[in-house]
Each structure stands twice: as C-alpha cells, then as structure tokens.
Amino acid sequence: MLKMTHLSKVYRTEVVETYALRDFSIHVREGEFVAVTGPSGSGKTTFLTIAGLLEEFTGGAYQLDGVDVQGMNDDARSRLRNEKIGFIFQAFNLIPDLSVAENVEVPLRYRGFSAAERRRRIQQSLERVGLTARQRHYPAELSGGQQQRAAIARALAGTPRLLLADEPTGNLDTQMARGVLELLEELHRDGATIVMVTHDPELAIRAQREVHIVDGQVVDVATEPRLVSGMARVQNV
Amino acid sequence: MFNYYFGLALRSLRRNPVLTLLMVVTIGVGIGASMTTLTVFRAMDADPMPHKSQQLYVPQIDNWGPSEHTMESVDKLEDQLSYIDVVALMRAHVAPHQVAAYATLFALTPANREMKPFKAEGRATFTDFFSMFEVPFQYGGPWGAAEDESHTPVVVINQELNKKLFGGANSVGRNINLDDHDYRIIGVMAAWNPMPRFYDLTNENFAKTAQVFLPFNVAIERQMDSWGNTNCTHRNDGGWQGLLESNCVWIQFWVELPTSMAAHRYRVWLNNYAAEQQHSGRFHWPARTRLRNLREWLTYEHVVSDETRILVLVSFSFLLVCILNAMGLMLAKFMGRAADIGVRRALGASRSAILAQCLIEAGVVGIAGGLLGVLLTVLGLWALRGVLSEQILELTHLDPAGVGIALLLATVATIIAGLYPTWRAAHVQPAWQLKAQ
Numbered sequence: 001m002l003k004m005t006h007l008s009k010v011y012r013t014e015v016v017e018t019y020a021l022r023d024f025s026i027h028v029r030e031g032e033f034v035a036v037t038g039p040s041g042s043g044k045t046t047f048l049t050i051a052g053l054l055e056e057f058t059g060g061a062y063q064l065d066g067v068d069v070q071g072m073n074d075d076a077r078s079r080l081r082n083e084k085i086g087f088i089f090q091a092f093n094l095i096p097d098l099s100v101a102e103n104v105e106v107p108l109r110y111r112g113f114s115a116a117e118r119r120r121r122i123q124q125s126l127e128r129v130g131l132t133a134r135q136r137h138y139p140a141e142l143s144g145g146q147q148q149r150a151a152i153a154r155a156l157a158g159t160p161r162l163l164l165a166d167e168p169t170g171n172l173d174t175q176m177a178r179g180v181l182e183l184l185e186e187l188h189r190d191g192a193t194i195v196m197v198t199h200d201p202e203l204a205i206r207a208q209r210e211v212h213i214v215d216g217q218v219v220d221v222a223t224e225p226r227l228v229s230g231m232a233r234v235q236n237v
Numbered sequence: 238m239f240n241y242y243f244g245l246a247l248r249s250l251r252r253n254p255v256l257t258l259l260m261v262v263t264i265g266v267g268i269g270a271s272m273t274t275l276t277v278f279r280a281m282d283a284d285p286m287p288h289k290s291q292q293l294y295v296p297q298i299d300n301w302g303p304s305e306h307t308m309e310s311v312d313k314l315e316d317q318l319s320y321i322d323v324v325a326l327m328r329a330h331v332a333p334h335q336v337a338a339y340a341t342l343f344a345l346t347p348a349n350r351e352m353k354p355f356k357a358e359g360r361a362t363f364t365d366f367f368s369m370f371e372v373p374f375q376y377g378g379p380w381g382a383a384e385d386e387s388h389t390p391v392v393v394i395n396q397e398l399n400k401k402l403f404g405g406a407n408s409v410g411r412n413i414n415l416d417d418h419d420y421r422i423i424g425v426m427a428a429w430n431p432m433p434r435f436y437d438l439t440n441e442n443f444a445k446t447a448q449v450f451l452p453f454n455v456a457i458e459r460q461m462d463s464w465g466n467t468n469c470t471h472r473n474d475g476g477w478q479g480l481l482e483s484n485c486v487w488i489q490f491w492v493e494l495p496t497s498m499a500a501h502r503y504r505v506w507l508n509n510y511a512a513e514q515q516h517s518g519r520f521h522w523p524a525r526t527r528l529r530n531l532r533e534w535l536t537y538e539h540v541v542s543d544e545t546r547i548l549v550l551v552s553f554s555f556l557l558v559c560i561l562n563a564m565g566l567m568l569a570k571f572m573g574r575a576a577d578i579g580v581r582r583a584l585g586a587s588r589s590a591i592l593a594q595c596l597i598e599a600g601v602v603g604i605a606g607g608l609l610g611v612l613l614t615v616l617g618l619w620a621l622r623g624v625l626s627e628q629i630l631e632l633t634h635l636d637p638a639g640v641g642i643a644l645l646l647a648t649v650a651t652i653i654a655g656l657y658p659t660w661r662a663a664h665v666q667p668a669w670q671l672k673a674q
Contacts, residue, residue: 049668054583075587082585093580097248109241110585154584 001162001193002028002051007060009046009216020046021216024060028195030161033188035207036197043216044197045166051195052164053081065161082110086155090167092147094139094154101126101135104154111158125153129183145176152183163187165196169203181206238593246598253570257602260566264606264654267559268647269613274545274552276618276639277625280632281443281541285431286371290531293369294332294492294500296507298322299525300484300514305470314527315468316538317439317486320457327363331506332492332499334369337453338362339488340437340465343415345449347402357398357415358464360437360447361456367393369493370436375399377409377424380452384423388454391423398448399425413449418459420451432632435531437489438538439466443628463487504528556646560654563602568658571595575665582667591663599655600648607647611640 009021020043028034038044049055050062053069062069065084069077086107087093094103101122108118126132129149139147148168155163168184169177185206188194196207204210212220250257284290297314300322318326323337338360345357366372367379376399380391392413399408412419433442460477469485480487494500504526511524529537571578578591586594614635622630635643 046668052583055666055668075589078582078585078587078590081583087583093576093583095577095580097252106581107584109238110581110587110590158585 001030001032001065002026002195003061003063004047004051005061007050007062008058009043009050009055010058019216021050021057023217024213026211026218028162028193030193031188031191033184033194033208034196035204035210036195036213037199037201037204037210038213040199042213044199044213046216047213048164048166048195048197051162052085052087053077078110082107082158084161086158086160086163088148088152088155088163088165088168090170092139092144092151092171094147094150096139099136099138100131100142100150100153103139103150104135104157107154107158121157121159122153125157126150128156129153143176144172145179148172148176148180149183152180152187156187161193163192163194165194167198167200168196170198170200238590239597242594242597243601245594246601249570249574249598250601256566256570260563260570260602260651261605261609263559263563263566264603264647264651265609265613267556267563267650268607268610268643269617271549271552271556271646272610272614272635272639272643273617273621274549275642276614276635277621277629277633278541278545278549279639280629281433281545282535283432283632284532284535285433285435286531289371292493292495293531294494294503294528295531295534296326296490296492296503297527297529298507298511299522300486300520301470302520302522303525312525312527314525315486316489317466317468318488318490319484319486320481320488321484323488323490325510326490329506329510331503332494334365334493336363336365336369336491337488338366338436338491339453339456339463340440340447341456341461342464343449343461344417346414346417348412348414349402352402357448358445359415359449359451359456359461361451361453361461363453365493366436366450369491370431372429373427375425375427376407377422380423385452385454388452388458390418390420390455391452392420393424393426393450394422395426395446395448396428415449415451416459416461420449432628433535433540435535435540436491437465438534438540439489441628442538442540443626443632445628457481500528500530556650560650563606563651564654564657567599567602567655568661571658571662575662578662578665579667582665588663591665592659595659595662596652596655599651599659602655603648603651604644606651607644610647611635611643614639614643 004024004026007021007024008019011018011020024047036044036047046055050057053064064080067080069080072080095106098106104122104125105118108121113121122135123132126135129152131146131149131153134142134146139150142150165184169180172180184194184196198204211218286293297316298318299314300319301315327335327337341359341361343357343359344354346354363385364379364381372379375396379393380389384391394408394413399405402408402413403411408422408425411422413422430446434444434446465487467485467487469483473479473483473485475482492503494503507526507528508524511520511526514520515522515524581591618633618635625633
C-alpha cells in the first residue's frame, strides 16, 4: 500500500542543508495499522506529509497503492491524494465556516461526485462516527472529540485506501481520546490501512506495528503484531 | 464547481464584512472616478457617423504660405477654405458628392403678427449636404441641384423652428421671411442634432444644428455675412466682393469619397490643384494640402480637449492605485485563510481549483465594486453639471453600454488585482500550514 525506499528529504538554505529524512525506508501493507513514533523533530510529520503527497521528497522512491508518485504534476498528485488518502489531523483542521456535513463534503466535491452521491456518502460517514444529529452544526459548536469525529468522517467519506493520522488524540482529553482511538481500531478491524504518527508510546502500542524514527531515519521496527483491544490501555493514554 | 465556489465566495465575504466593504469601496471609488471621466470622454469622442466616417473627408489647402497661420495644429493648415478655392473645387467636381457651407444669421419675421421677429441661425450650403450627412426629413425633402444652379430662394427648416412657427404642422410650400426676403419652405427636417457638430467645428464643437438651411448660391448672391470664423492674412477693405476675391478662409468644405482609391485620387488631384495655383503665381510656396476623414478631422480639431484626455489618464491612474490597494487587501484576506487553503489542498484540491475559487471570490468583489462604481458615476456626472456645457451634459449620461463597461472594468480590474494574491494562495504549502496548526 505504502512503500518508501531510501527516501530522503532535504531542506536547503544558502548556508545549510538539513536532512529531515535520510535513507528512509518503510513498507506498509494493506490492512495494517502502523504507528510511527519518535521524539519531536525526528521527522515524523515530514514523513506523514510526504506520504500524504503534500510535500515532495528529495531522493529515493515512493509508491502509493502501486503508483510511483515521483515526477507527478500537481493535478495528478491532488487527484491521487483525493482518491487514495484520508487525513486525520491533531488540530482537526475543520473549516470553521462550513457545517459538519459541508466539511465532510469537501473532498467529495473535488472528486466530482454527483449531489446525490455526495449526500449518500456524507450520511454514511456521519453515521459511522455517530454525528448524524450534528451535521448542521458548525465546528465551533462541537466538543473536541466531536470535531475529531467529524474530521474522521471527512477522511472516510471518499473511501480512501489509506488513512494518515497525525497525533489524532493530541488535542483531546482522556475520555475523548478513548472514543477516537476506539473508532480508529474499529476502522482497522473493518479493513482500513492506517498510518498513525505519534510521539506517545502508550498510543503507539495499540497499533499492529511500530516504526521508530530518530533524526530522520528508521531506527527500530517492532514487527510483532500487538494490537490490544480493551479499555484498560486507553485509560493510560 | 462554479456554483460551489460562488457560494464559498459569498460566505467568505460575509465572514469579514469590514474587509469586504473596504475592498468593494476601494474598487467602487476607482471605478466611479474613472467611469465619470470616461463617460464624458466617450460623449465628446463619439463618432457622429460611425458607418460613414471613413467616406467623408475635409480637404485643406495652404493658401497663406508657411509664415502665416492661425491654427495651432501640427501642420499649421487652416481648417476652412477661401471662396476662390471653394468655387474651383465645386466646379472641378472631382468627388461624386461635395458640399461647401457657412453659418449665417437672419432676422426672421414670423407670418403670425403676434410673434415678434427673432434671430435665426442659418446655414448656406448645397443640396448634397442632406444626402452626405444623412439628414432625416419630417416633411418634404431637400432642394435639388436645379435649385442650387438657379439660385432659387427655398429653405429647409428644422423641426424645432417648424414647431415654433407652425405648431409642428406640415409647412412645406409655405413661406418664411428672412432679412425681409420671402423663402419657400421645401422641407422640414426631423430631429437631427449630431454631436459633436462635426460639419462645422470652427465655432462651438457641441453647438446645436442650424434652424434654417438655404442654397449657398442664394446666400452669396444676397451677400449674407458669415456668422462663423473668418480668418484673413490682411485686412479686407473691399467689402463683400473683396471677401470673395480674398484669401480669407471662412467656408467649410466636405467631400464624400466611397473608397480609399477614390480618396487617393482626390488627394493627388488636390495637390495638383495647389501646384497649379503655385505655377499661376497665386501661391508663392510649394503646394501643401491635406485630406482628412471624419475621425481624423475630429482629432485634428481637438474636439476632445487635451485637458479632458489628461483627466481621463489621471482618473485611470487613480483606478490603478485603487487596484493596488485592493490587491493588498485581497492578499491579506487570502493569506489569512492559508490554513483553510492548506486543508483543502490536503483534501484533494489542486492549485488550479484554489485559483478558481479565489478568482471567483475576486470577481464577486469586482461586481459589487462595479455596482457601487455605477452609482458613484451617476453621482459624479450629476456633480459635473456645474462644469460642463449644456450640450455636453445632454450627451453625458450613463447608458447601458456604460453600465456594462463599468461592471466589466470593475470585474477585470478586481480579477487583475486578485491575480497575485490568488497565485500566492494557490501556492500555499499545505504541509507547512498543517504543521503550523
């Protein structure tokens, strides 16, 4: 599903070159739930933005769902991102002057779905996250947990092949975080491929596999499947 | 997607009403100022005969020599001809249609004794005047070449005078008394008041048309003085006959030449005529002539003054300043939404989609600014009432074309103003925006 091989990302200024990722290789298979961990500044978010086709890489190769993304123009990258990837952000990133339903509709608009198809998918996604009753509400009228659920509904609406989550519970209190995590686990059980970036080892342990990054390089890969379901773990998040 | 982007634009504009109002007012004021001057300019610069202006020509002959001139034009040629040259040109009849004319003034004594005599503006001319300038008739028609030749005392009067003297009834066949001579009315013109009054720009450019038209030869025979400009190099002490034999210029002359080849031939002939005058000893300088079509003539005669042109330039410079201000405001607005744009990019919006969304928003601001600009233009034209002459004021009104120009100008100006902010918005790095959240 997601395969990066010897990938590098360099930020250059006139005086200095900074490697955000260096000789970075990762392979996420379909249906996997992978946690990418590491300290602040290790390159987690850079990995996520490159994986999400929001940023170009400097060297190496990247295949998304079998498609080599190198050299793609902006239109092609945008189309691929829209079709294949769903984003879940730490800060939810809902558009404030759109209602919940309209936020969920955004990626569907860019996909070019008909109005009827958009309505069907919006309802389906909101039902999935339990926000049907809140569809006309605006983000500011929702709790943090509800906002993240709305963001997840938006990520799911286009039925993407890959969900990319960046610290999805980072802005939530314990109880709301538990709800969101349970939702992600449920999605995974239903077959979704999820890559979650987090600096929290307690959160990472709930994934199938953990990839640890330090200074832009993968230093440790815990390959043992270790999905733990249950409330006890969530209490520690 | 247009409807979607349009809806988003309206929401975005409502979200920050003060900034939106500022942008609309900036564009509106710029459009109002530029459209006010442009409306005046368009009225003054209008082609009075757009379908025929390439066929109507004014010949000019240098009959004074290089050291004498009254015209402050590029070639220092007089804009009228002497009687000697008019007679020669008329007799040569090189152009299929040609007309000489001059303004005169009569004392008109109405048949109705209850009405007091009054002064009436007249124009002495030839029959071709009416066909060349497509004068419409309410009753009757123009006199013919026969009346020109036989010096028949007939007149064509305008609609306004016919209404004043005969209550608007068909007065063809009736007489009017001008300077103690009776003239038979042969035709009554329908409303005709070309602006600028292109056929005689020697007095006021935007004056009304004459009330009475009579055959040129009759006017000459009856020694009717010119009521227009008469320019001479030497004082004329020879009375009427002296004027006719002098090099004084006081008669307008027009020819109709249907093709550019005909115009070329006439130009060659005119120069040959002037060369003949040199050879015969009348002119002591090389032949110098010009032949200008109607549009060229309006420019040559400065129908639109340099001050008006400068005013238009200044007002459009002001519009440019307004556009730059609007650009700054739009840049602030779009960059303020960089986070939203980043999210949209993450959700699959391409750069072109963001471009389209922002440009439609700029277009909405432009249309609103254009509507405000139309309102301000109406106010601006109203404010000019104290400055412009009555004739120009009659012409300067904001017609549907003007409204269209205002809206188009506002929309195009705002879209141009929005290009850079839109480009910046479309190139927002979504990764940076999302990291910064």
